[in-house]
Amino acid sequence: MSTTLxxxxxxxxxxxxxxxxxxxxxxxxxxSHLEPSLLPAIRSLISADLSEPYSIYVYRYxxxxxxxLCFLASHNEAIIGVVIAxxxxxRGGPQLRGYIAMLAVKSQxxxxxxxxxxxxMAIDAMVENGADEVALETEVTNTPAMKLYExxxxxRSKRLHRYYLSGNSAYRLILYLKHPKxxxxxxxxxxxxxDEQVEGEEEHEHQHNCGHGHHHHLGQGGEFxxxxxx
Amino acid sequence: xxxxxxxxLMPAISEEQFNVLASRSPEEIIGVMDQLLSSEMAWHTGxxxxxxxxxxxxxxxxxENSPHVLEQAVFRSPPPELSQHDEVxxxxxxxxxxxLVKCCxxxxxxxxxxxxxxxxxxxxxTYNISLLDxxxxxxxxxxxxxxxxxxxxxxxxxxxxxxxHSALKDRLSHRLAMLQGFSLxxxxxxxxxxxxxxxxxxxxxxxxxxxxxxxxxxPVEEAFSTNVQRKLASxxxxxxxVDMPFAEAIGNLKRMCQExxxxxxxxxxxxxxxxxxFLLRFNSRKQQPFTYVRVSxxxxxxxxxxxxxxxxxxxxVIEDVKELCCPLxxxxxxxxxxxxxxxxxxxxITKRINWxxxxxxxxxxxxxxxxxxxxxxxxRTLCHTLLEWDTxxxxxxxxxxxxxxxxxEEPMAGVDGGETFSYPLSSWVFHYKLRIMxxxxxxxxxxxxxxxxxxxxxxxxVQHYISSRILHIDRIRSHLLHQATKPxxxxxxxxxxxxxxxxxxxxIEAKAQHDLVAALLNTHRLLLAMDLIKxxxxxxxxxxxxxxxxxxxxxxxxxxxxFDWESVPWEYFQPQKEKEADAENGVDEERIxxxxxxxxxxxxxxxxxxxxxxxxxxxxRASVSRSLLCEExxxxxx
Numbered sequence: 001m002s003t004t005l006x007x008x009x010x011x012x013x014x015x016x017x018x019x020x021x022x023x024x025x026x027x028x029x030x031x032s033h034l035e036p037s038l039l040p041a042i043r044s045l046i047s048a049d050l051s052e053p054y055s056i057y058v059y060r061y062x063x064x065x066x067x068x069l070c071f072l073a074s075h076n077e078a079i080i081g082v083v084i085a086x087x088x089x090x091r092g093g094p095q096l097r098g099y100i101a102m103l104a105v106k107s108q109x110x111x112x113x114x115x116x117x118x119x120x121m122a123i124d125a126m127v128e129n130g131a132d133e134v135a136l137e138t139e140v141t142n143t144p145a146m147k148l149y150e151x152x153x154x155x156r157s158k159r160l161h162r163y164y165l166s167g168n169s170a171y172r173l174i175l176y177l178k179h180p181k182x183x184x185x186x187x188x189x190x191x192x193x194x195d196e197q198v199e200g201e202e203e204h205e206h207q208h209n210c211g212h213g214h215h216h217h218l219g220q221g222g223e224f225x226x227x228x229x230x
Numbered sequence: 231x232x233x234x235x236x237x238x239l240m241p242a243i244s245e246e247q248f249n250v251l252a253s254r255s256p257e258e259i260i261g262v263m264d265q266l267l268s269s270e271m272a273w274h275t276g277x278x279x280x281x282x283x284x285x286x287x288x289x290x291x292x293x294e295n296s297p298h299v300l301e302q303a304v305f306r307s308p309p310p311e312l313s314q315h316d317e318v319x320x321x322x323x324x325x326x327x328x329x330l331v332k333c334c335x336x337x338x339x340x341x342x343x344x345x346x347x348x349x350x351x352x353x354x355x356t357y358n359i360s361l362l363d364x365x366x367x368x369x370x371x372x373x374x375x376x377x378x379x380x381x382x383x384x385x386x387x388x389x390x391x392x393x394x395h396s397a398l399k400d401r402l403s404h405r406l407a408m409l410q411g412f413s414l415x416x417x418x419x420x421x422x423x424x425x426x427x428x429x430x431x432x433x434x435x436x437x438x439x440x441x442x443x444x445x446x447x448x449p450v451e452e453a454f455s456t457n458v459q460r461k462l463a464s465x466x467x468x469x470x471x472v473d474m475p476f477a478e479a480i481g482n483l484k485r486m487c488q489e490x491x492x493x494x495x496x497x498x499x500x501x502x503x504x505x506x507x508f509l510l511r512f513n514s515r516k517q518q519p520f521t522y523v524r525v526s527x528x529x530x531x532x533x534x535x536x537x538x539x540x541x542x543x544x545x546x547v548i549e550d551v552k553e554l555c556c557p558l559x560x561x562x563x564x565x566x567x568x569x570x571x572x573x574x575x576x577x578x579i580t581k582r583i584n585w586x587x588x589x590x591x592x593x594x595x596x597x598x599x600x601x602x603x604x605x606x607x608x609x610r611t612l613c614h615t616l617l618e619w620d621t622x623x624x625x626x627x628x629x630x631x632x633x634x635x636x637x638x639e640e641p642m643a644g645v646d647g648g649e650t651f652s653y654p655l656s657s658w659v660f661h662y663k664l665r666i667m668x669x670x671x672x673x674x675x676x677x678x679x680x681x682x683x684x685x686x687x688x689x690x691x692v693q694h695y696i697s698s699r700i701l702h703i704d705r706i707r708s709h710l711l712h713q714a715t716k717p718x719x720x721x722x723x724x725x726x727x728x729x730x731x732x733x734x735x736x737x738i739e740a741k742a743q744h745d746l747v748a749a750l751l752n753t754h755r756l757l758l759a760m761d762l763i764k765x766x767x768x769x770x771x772x773x774x775x776x777x778x779x780x781x782x783x784x785x786x787x788x789x790x791x792x793f794d795w796e797s798v799p800w801e802y803f804q805p806q807k808e809k810e811a812d813a814e815n816g817v818d819e820e821r822i823x824x825x826x827x828x829x830x831x832x833x834x835x836x837x838x839x840x841x842x843x844x845x846x847x848x849x850x851r852a853s854v855s856r857s858l859l860c861e862e863x864x865x866x867x868x
Contacts, residue, residue: 123770140678150766151766151768153771154770155684155776158606158610159605159606159609159677159679160606161351161605167276169606171679176771178775179778180778
């Protein structure tokens with residue numbers, strides 16, 4: 001999925017940035033009873049950097065099931081940063097995989113470690129829930145996002161050719177939190193959409209479970225992550 | 231309802247907005263043709279037809295009534311008041327558009343005929359629009375020829391300046407050459423070099439002429455509209471027009487023609503080793519060959535289980551085994567299959583060889599397909615196929631052992647005093663498997679999957695695989711030399727000599743790679759020691775866990791043995807930890823300086839060795855280095 005952190009590059013180390021967030025930035029966990037007010041704010045924050053808005057169902061898919069993995073940063077009561085994630089068994093196997101679906105920080109607030117802090121909060125919450133690993137995708141040109149994740153300990157596990165609708169390729173980044181349980185060999189993670197013809201994977205199930213109408217993204221290479229459709 | 235998401239909300243295009251029959255200057259017609267070529271090339275590089283060719287209002291108009299015959303494909307009936315000038319120009323544009331649509335149609339058919347991960351490299355969707363599917367390309371070529379004649383007849387009328395006239399003519403001739411090229415079927419490829427005016431060559435020549443006259447053209451922006459998308463059968467939200475600059479488009483087209491000419495080389499089949507070298511070199515170029523070319527290459531390689539139209543894939547596998555291992559004559563003797571007695575040695579050999587070849591040919595076919603894919607996918611599919619090769623190796627070893635009963639192979643004394651056997655079939659499998667393992671790691675570098683702080687570790691890994699392969703090549707060679715001491719049929723001696731030379735080449739090549747990798751490994755160790763490569767604390771995960779993730783593709787492989795974290799030089803895999811340890815234990819400046827000196831010396835030693843080996847390779851005959859099909863490419867990259 002998309003991680004919308006474009007400019008500027010944070011030249012400080014994540015720990016420095018950690019230490020000095022402006023004290024007025026308040027971090028909180030998403031609360032479902034506040035959906036009517038939070039959801040529109042989250043949507044507009046994330047849509048700001050996307051050529052195509054996500055359908056409301058995409059947000060609901062994540063927030064209804066994994067609202068506890070969604071964290072917000074706000075300033076003067078306005079939401080200025082958000083991370084949306086999920087956690088579930090990876091392809092029905094023993095591995096519990098976290099997935100960072102969306103991450104956005106309002107442009108004027110970037111470069112202060114807010115995104116790093118949000119991602120860390122999401123990972124910590126996943127760890128509490130027993131996650132074995134965390135995955136995400138980012139555009140190959142999105143250096144700030146890759147830096148952020150790589151500094152936290154993620155590594156690139158594979159490249160996905162023309163993954164986004166824009167024609168851009170993606171990297172899948174993975175963070176192992178525990179020793180892997182099963183032994184499948186291969187590259188170690190799901191190729192989902194991309195390898196379905198190779199291995200006849202249960203891709204379509206992914207789309208149906210979600211129950212939303214976003215299949216149009218798949219037609220041309222899907223700007224949005226395949227995992228979104230799980 | 232969001233217009234960003236729903237093309238149905240786009241306004242329809244009315245005739246007032248754009249009239250395909252409106253009078254155009256010849257400059258505008260040239261401009262439109264060049265715009266169309268740009269959009270066609272954007273499609274060739276991965277954009278969808280709905281963002282390129284199909285949003286041309288001229289093409290939209292031609293295809294509006296799904297024409298089944300050429301006569302139906304018109305910009306509606308022209309009103310009688312058209313001047314001769316307008317009529318000729320519209321005919322030129324119509325013929326050009328028909329040629330272009332037909333080009334797209336035949337290209338799409340070719341691409342869909344082969345194994346290709348859909349919509350990744352190339353967008354084959356036509357949104358239920360027939361790209362003149364029911365019309366023979368020959369008819370479209372004739373239409374283009376007729377229009378060229380029409381242009382000639384009006385040349386004397388002095389309708390336009392001469393350069394304009396040539397520009398129009400060149401574009402039609404160019405389109406004709408493209409269509410002739412694209413509509414060649416695979417059978418015709420086999421006689422490509424006998425064609426009097428080969429289309430790809432003509433196409434390149436005409437590209438240059440078109441480039442020169444491009445400035446005469448005047449683009450007509452309003453001749454394209456994304457609003458056409460509202461009519462397309464698709465659930466995709468509106469997508470913007472893809473603009474490829476003309477210079478880039480023509481550069482792409484020239485490169486594509488050049489690549490098409492190059493792939494014909496595989497038809498000069500020499501041996502399996504040469505085919506593999508060609509595939510590796512051709513597809514590892516910085517600018518990956520076009521999807522159409524890679525698909526055509528895939529089609530040329532194997533059709534109906536015949537390799538390059540010359541050799542059945544079963545025979546190809548046997549040739550491949552012979553080329554690398556040159557097993558005992560009895561093993562691959564084609565007369566074995568004639569044996570009638572089911573319990574005879576020959577029948578038993580045949581049964582097992584057939585089993586082996588049936589498995590091997592599937593894997594070889596798969597490898598051909600993979601080597602024609604885009605690089606990220608190549609790496610991922612190699613990770614998957616590696617397990618198949620691993621299983622196959624174990625099975626082939628059993629078969630090798632069974633076959634010894636029938637070939638009466640005499641053992642060779644091993645280094646430890648025990649007896650060893652040649653294991654020819656599994657040796658062949660193992661060699662491929664080791665190469666695949668190396669490719670997976672090397673592609674990790676190429677695709678920038680590894681970060682600079684990981685380089686030392688990953689060089690260490692690939693060095694290990696290359697070392698295993700060097701040992702393996704030596705093993706094959708020593709068995710072959712052992713067998714060579716026994717009398718064998720004469721034709722086999724030639725094969726033995728050929729294999730020995732090939733093994734020497736493979737060994738030097740592997741050593742060159744090994745030494746280059748070792749030099750790079752030491753260079754990166756030095757860079758890390760000098761703090762010239764950034765490392766970060768990485769609060770989540772551990773070095774060991776990241777190492778396991780890196781090794782995941784190789785985790786289930788039986789040989790060579792897997793690395794165990796306890797035994798790997800962990801400082802290569804978590805350099806930041808080494809720094810932390812230094813900081814904790816205090817820094818022994820003297821030791822560090824000595825270490826750096828030693829690392830530098832090692833790097834220098836290995837780079838000198840690598841150079842020496844590469845120079846040796848450079849002197850080898852193309853027949854030995856198996857680069858007969860791509861000598862220039864091989865020397866330039868190798």
